[in-house]
Amino acid sequence: MRRMPGVLIVEDEPAIAELISINLKHSGFRPVWAMDGATAQAELDDVLPDVILLDWMLPSESGLMLAKRWRAHPRTKSVPIIMLTARGDEVDRVAGLDAGADDYMAKPFSTKELLARIRAVLRRRAPEQDASVITIGDLSLDPSTYRVTYCTEALKLGPTEFKLLHYLMTHAERVHSRSQLLDKVWGDHVFIEERTVDVHVKRLREALGLAGQMVDTVRGAGYRLTVQGAPIKQA
Secondary structure, rough: OHHHHHHHHOOOHHHHHHHHHHHHHHOOOOEEEEEEEHHHHHHHHHOOOOEEEEEEEOOOOOOHHHHHHHOOOOOOOOOEEEEEEEOOOOHHHHHHHOOOOOOOEOOOOOOOHHHHHHHHHOOOOOOOOOOOOOEEEEEEEEEOOEEEEEEEEEOOOOOHHHHHHHHHOOOOOOOOOOHHHHHHHHHHOOOOOOOOHHHHHHHHHHHHHHHHHHHEOOOOOOEEEEEHHHOOOOO
């Protein structure tokens, strides 16, 4: 029997949570509802979901704070987070992505679009390309073990940053526009803005540390990964 992906819905409005749950069940998902941060944490401590749908405005602790905490914890840092909120301004979307969300949906939203975005984050959670180790200079990525190393030092990347790095490394030295990266990394059916790419590139560079210099911004064109940007080793 095919396993149903688990979705943790962190939402304090019962009517919205019930609507999402019904649509998820009809689409082959296994929803679990938590109405606040404490309940959500208890659910996460029990069983890790495949995706978290996280409302921004929650009692006691905001979704923004929960996203930051879960991203900082080794056990939950790789679980995709889609933030749901009535705050639709660009500054709020960027704040949500910076806090660790993989995607962002403003209320009211289409349940069909929500389901499409859930499927998209599940698809990009682990790359499906060639599982052989990719090495560019001193930077290595192993898709089969989900490990990234630079000069043999292990690096910690979120799921979207891992997929982004995987694509850039398998197409090294080529310049990719933001729209191309959205199509290849997020999927051409996902309705998110090109600014999202900038947020995740920034997050990728931070996770890579010194190797982040290898992710080059080509003004007016996009991004590329180049060995020319690798820092020079000290003698």
